[in-house]
Amino acid sequence: MLEYCPICHTKIVRKDTEADYYCPNEMCPARKIENIIHFASREAMNIDGLGESIIEDLYNENFIINITDIYDIDKYEEELMNLEGYGKKKIDNLKSAIKNSKNNSLERLIFGLGIRNVGAKTAKVLAKYYKTLDNLMTASYEELVNISDIGDIIAKSIINYFSNVDNKNIITKLKQFGVNTTYINNSQYEEKDEFKGKTFVLTGSLVNITRDKASEIIESLGGKVSSSVSSKTSVVVVGDSPGSKYDKALALGIPIWQEDEFLDKIEN
Ligand SMILES: [Zn+2]
Structure with missing residues (x-):
């Protein structure tokens, strides 16, 4: 069992309600990198070409320090070209994957934010229910716990996340970069008896x-x-x-x- 974070040496903690131990230091590089990796991952914003090792490179070069920097990557284009293993094609692909991710439906963004206890399924429930990130951000505890599949722990976690000023700033910035914050129901399918409840x-x-x-x-x-x-x-x-x-x-x-x-x- 680890007692201290291997990266920043802060004492590791566990909340009573959760199974995982984690580093509580908000400034911990390991944590920041993990957040970025999670945000770009397939189930979240699904940014092709922005995998673990690239994120570590970009973090170490100070190009991407937090998730909002992903959308500002253009300004480092020249520096990127000079990095070992980063050709024009790779950078162009990365840029277009980042651009495409701005059009994702809300559930991917909610999941990508990394709100504690909010997994991909919960993110989808929330996106379908609230339709916009603004609606979710102003949701009350009472309203949240009344949604089926949302319990006390998740509700508190959501309220807690959106009451944090840093998180609010991240969302404002993401919006400024043109990241979509609404639910897009791209299914042309209606519920059918042959499938419903099965x-x-x-x-x-x-x-x-x-x-x-x-x-x-x-x-x-x-x-x-x-x-x-x-x-x-x-x-x-x-x-x-x-x-x-x-x-x-x-x-x-x-x-x-x-x-x-x-x-x-x-x-x-
Ligand atoms: Zn740490």
């Missing part, structure tokens, strides 16, 4: 749709996606060379849809 498991490799997209569509149609087959599974969607989940579905007598059948049900 639990789906995907197995095998799907050919005409990615697994992420399939999961997203199932959710917009009112269903849930689970990773393991049990008696509670409603349907197993099967792609090429399915494994043990398929066998288990057969054994349990769970309805099985082939990929074509699944695509058909989505569209019709």
